[in-house]
Amino acid sequence: MENVLRPLIVLGGTVLLTLAIGWGTDRLLCKADERNHDTPLWGLLRRARIPYQLVLCAAMLRGSYDQAKLLERHQVGIGRTLTLVLIGSAAWLVIRIAAAIVETTYTRYARAHRDAARVRRVRTQVELIMRVVSAIVIVVAASSMLLTFPAMRAAGASLLASAGIIAAIAGVAAQSTLSNMFAGLQIAFGDMVRIGDTVVVDGEWGTVEEITLTFLTVRTWDERRITMPVSYFTSKPFENWSRGTPQMTGIVYWHLDHSAPIEAMREKLRDILRHCPAWDGRAYGLQVTDTTPNTIQVRALVTAKDADDIWTVRVTVREQMIAWLSAEHPYALPRVNTADAVLPPYRVPSPDGASLRRAYEFPRTGRG
Numbered sequence: 001m002e003n004v005l006r007p008l009i010v011l012g013g014t015v016l017l018t019l020a021i022g023w024g025t026d027r028l029l030c031k032a033d034e035r036n037h038d039t040p041l042w043g044l045l046r047r048a049r050i051p052y053q054l055v056l057c058a059a060m061l062r063g064s065y066d067q068a069k070l071l072e073r074h075q076v077g078i079g080r081t082l083t084l085v086l087i088g089s090a091a092w093l094v095i096r097i098a099a100a101i102v103e104t105t106y107t108r109y110a111r112a113h114r115d116a117a118r119v120r121r122v123r124t125q126v127e128l129i130m131r132v133v134s135a136i137v138i139v140v141a142a143s144s145m146l147l148t149f150p151a152m153r154a155a156g157a158s159l160l161a162s163a164g165i166i167a168a169i170a171g172v173a174a175q176s177t178l179s180n181m182f183a184g185l186q187i188a189f190g191d192m193v194r195i196g197d198t199v200v201v202d203g204e205w206g207t208v209e210e211i212t213l214t215f216l217t218v219r220t221w222d223e224r225r226i227t228m229p230v231s232y233f234t235s236k237p238f239e240n241w242s243r244g245t246p247q248m249t250g251i252v253y254w255h256l257d258h259s260a261p262i263e264a265m266r267e268k269l270r271d272i273l274r275h276c277p278a279w280d281g282r283a284y285g286l287q288v289t290d291t292t293p294n295t296i297q298v299r300a301l302v303t304a305k306d307a308d309d310i311w312t313v314r315v316t317v318r319e320q321m322i323a324w325l326s327a328e329h330p331y332a333l334p335r336v337n338t339a340d341a342v343l344p345p346y347r348v349p350s351p352d353g354a355s356l357r358r359a360y361e362f363p364r365t366g367r368g
Contacts, residue, residue, distance in 0.1 A: 014060045022053040044100035051096055054089035058082055084145050091141035095134050102130050116246070120194035124211055127195070131213055193233055193240055198307040200239035201226065246306040247280070250314045254321065255295045260332035262288060262298070265321065269300055272320045278309040295334050 026049050032042040062082040106126045110119045193199060197208045199218060206220035216233065218226045232238075241248060266286045273279045282303040290297035300317060304310035325332050 014057060018053050018057040018060065021056055022049055025049070025052065041100060041104040044103055045097065048093055048096035048100065051089045051092035055086065055093055058086035058089055062086060080148055083148050087141050087144050087148075091137050094137050098133050098137075099130060102126050102133075116196075120196040120242075123196075124194045128211065128213060193238075194242070197240055197242040199241065201228070201232075241307045247282070248304055248307055248310040249283070250302050250304065250310040252300040252302065252314050252318050252321075254298045254300075254318075255334055256298055256325070256332050257334055258291075258296055260296065260298065260325075261329055262286070264329070265298065265325075268321060268324055269317065272317055273302065273313070276313055276316050278304055278312040278316070280305045280309070 026046060029042045029046050029049075062079065103126075106123060109122055193208055193211075193216075195208050195211055199206065199208060201218055204218065204220055204226055206218040206224075206226065208216065209219040209225070210217040211230070214230065215227055216230050218228075220226060269284060269286050273281075273284055280303055283301065284303070285301040287299055288296050289299045300321075302310070302313045302317060304313050
């Protein structure tokens with residue numbers, strides 16, 4: 001009877017105690033979250049309740065398993081399994097706690113600073129730091145798991161002896177991967193490009209959506225995703241429209257007839273911008289920048305607070321100006337001349353040879 005009750009008491013008591021402690025801790029975090037609405041730390045820590053309970057359960061089972069005297073033939077294997085579960089759940093718990101602290105720090109910083117560019121920079125750095133911390137914790141946990149096996153501890157000396165050769169081989173084999181990792185750190189702390197920046201890469205306009213230690217994802221205006229190694233941004237030039245101040249100046253071109261009413265177009269441009277919410281009111285202008293035998297090139301300069309608004313302003317000005325010209329000044333639109341050409345006059349001698357007379361004749365055909 002004792003052999004049956006003892007394992008049940010030990011195992012059942014451990015599970016019940018784990019659930020009770022986990023429930024009590026979760027209630028305390030809920031009350032702390034309700035009292036402190038200005039910080040999301042307590043609410044984020046609730047995400048760690050599952051690994052927290054696994055750590056408690058594995059630790060108590062590992063400590064009380066010897067007293068339970070259950071499956072004594074497999075005591076070593078079960079004990080090692082509990083140790084592995086304890087190490088893995090502890091690593092999971094550390095990652096969740098670190099993520100909660102980092103997210104809380106970023107949220108407080110974002111609330112305290114109104115500069116969008118600085119907030120995006122901190123967000124990029126925070127995400128990359130979190131990835132580095134997660135990688136370190138996972139590597140340490142995996143190493144600790146391997147060291148629980150006696151065979152791995154015995155092989156440690158030989159592994160250390162050949163560490164130099166292995167490191168050299170790994171460095172050559174993973175040269176591109178390592179370069180991307182260092183490029184990712186350089187991007188994060190060098191403030192070259194940040195999450196949310198508007199960039200132009202290989203002729204594609206888009207927004208930086210994700211940055212990791214090895215690759216970067218750009219979401220284009222038509223919702224495609226371009227994924228490229230982060231080393232691209234440290235070795236090749238690219239356009240970052242969000243660098244510095246987000247304010248931008250846009251250009252709109254028209255090809256019109258030489259008789260286009262330029263002064264009236266300037267007034268119309270002012271009226272269009274006054275009714276365009278995306279225009280920031282800083283500046284505007286309209287000039288003739290080029291001419292051809294058939295048309296002139298008219299350029300309008302407009303301003304906006306960011307890349308998205310400058311696109312809206314440009315298309316609005318282009319569409320409304322063309323509609324206005326078509327309705328009010330149709331002669332200003334480009335035309336194709338279909339009339340016969342007027343030939344230049346030339347002079348021929350008069351019959352008496354005393355004077356020359358002007359004639360408008362077609363060129364001679366060359367016959368006599």
